[in-house]
Amino acid sequence: MSWQNALACWIVRRRLRPETAKPEISVERARAYTSKRVWTPKVPRGWRLTPRYEPGDAPLRGEWLEADPPQQTTILYLHGGGYYFCSPRSHRTIVFALATRARARVFSLDYRLAPEHRFPAALDDAVAAYRQLRADGVPAQSLVVAGDSAGGGLALATLLALRDAGDALPACGLLFSPWTDLASTGASIRTNDGRDPMFFGASLGRAARLYLGDADATNPYASPLYGRFDGLPPLLIQVGDTEVLLDDSTRIAEKARAAGVAVDFGIWPKVPHGFQLCAPFMPEANRALEHAARFIQRTTAPSPVHRLPETSSV
Template identity: 80%
Template sequence: MSWQSALACWIVRRRMRPETAKPVIDVARARAYTARRVWSPKVPPGWRLTEHYDIHAAPLRGEWLASAAPQHITILYLHGGGYYFCSPRSHRSLVFALATRTDARIFSLDYRLAPEHRFPCALDDAVAAYRRLLADGVPARSIAIAGDSAGGGLALATLLKLRDAADPLPACGVLFSPWTDLASTGASIVTNDGRDPMFHGAALARAAKVYLGDADATNPCASPLYGRFEGLPPLLIQAGDTEVLLDDSTRVAEKARGAGVTVDFEIWPKVPHGFQLFAPFMPEANRALERAARFIREATPPPQRAAAQRLPETSIV
């Protein structure tokens, strides 16, 4: 455990975890806190950030990051935040780091948030954004869908929705600490309660209610853990060993492998939820994003060469 990870865990335990103990979620407070605390890294040299916040830009509302050189990989990124706060701006540190390591242009989607726009609005936006990429001529085999926390669950739900609709599927999915079970049935919600520096386990059900309203928490479009995984592209899943959401990852990895999906599953010790957001400050975040970039590059080879056959992995990092 690096001192940077120890410091990050200390900060989130002091500043964020107490908020998750409150019996009612204050959406406005969460959004205001995130807006105040956003650290926006500089756009990497040779890259350009283009913001699409015109109302007519939907369903591609959000931010493009691309370099001047030709790039054959496109990443559709879905930010976390419990479906009710955060934005592409709050996740730039992760998005910029992933794009430059992968040498991919990346679109960070500004999907609609609850409670103003409850389930399935976020999923509708993600599916529409992916289809817009295809309509613009981006080959499905060159696209990766990635996300963290709620965005990781949304990325997996998007894959299920696209497969069921017989859309061409992307080359791979990358899930950072995904929230895949809004019914909160994972054992780690109890066993890691107190170990997780960011969340109290009981907070998950409250957050799910904000997004779901009266919808069924076991609907696979909201909780992809309950879906069928046959036919999905290769998945990379990264999670921390102390997370209350750890079982949202372990059960997806097991179920996907049982359905014949290639899964690389990495469990990182003593890191906070969504630790990739702490790039470039945290060494663990940098290494995790390097692994994610390598996974995406291997799944999306240039057109002139075929992808090598890969074996699934599970590792304790």
């Protein structure tokens, strides 16, 4: 465990975890905290950041990170934040790091947030963004759908929705500590309660209600754990062993493999939720993103090899 990882765990345990013990979620407080505290990294040298936030920019409302010459691979990135806060700006560290390592251009989607826009608004926005990229001429085999936390669950739900609608699927999906079970049935909600530096397990149910409203928590487009996984592209899943969301990843990996999906699954010891956001500060985050970049390059190659490693602890 690096000292940078230890420091990150100490910070989130001290500053963020107490908020998750409160009986009610303050959406305004969460959004204000993120907007004030977020560290915005410099745009990597040789790359350009293009914000697109005008009303007419939808369905591709968000931020492009691109370099010259044009990259062959395009990543559609879906940020985390419990479906009710955070933004492409708050997740630039992970987007910048992933883009430069994979040599891929990234579109970070500014999907609509709850409670103003409940399920399925975020899913509708993600599907529409993917289809617009395809309409703009991006081949499915060079597309990647990725996300962290709620965005990781949204990325998987997007794959399910696209498959069910008959769309051409992307080359792969990247799921960083994905929130895939809004019904909170995983055992790690209890067994890692107290070990997780960022969350108390009970906070997940409160966040789920904000997003779902009256919708069924087991709807597979909200909680992809309850969906069918046959026909999905290769998946990369990374999660920390102390996370309350650990079982949201382990069960996905098991179900996907049982359905014949190639899965690259890594369990990282003693890292905070969404630790990839700590790049380039944290060595563990850098290693995780370098591994993810190699996965992207392998699966988007003209003749990708889908023989991927089994579950491993890092």
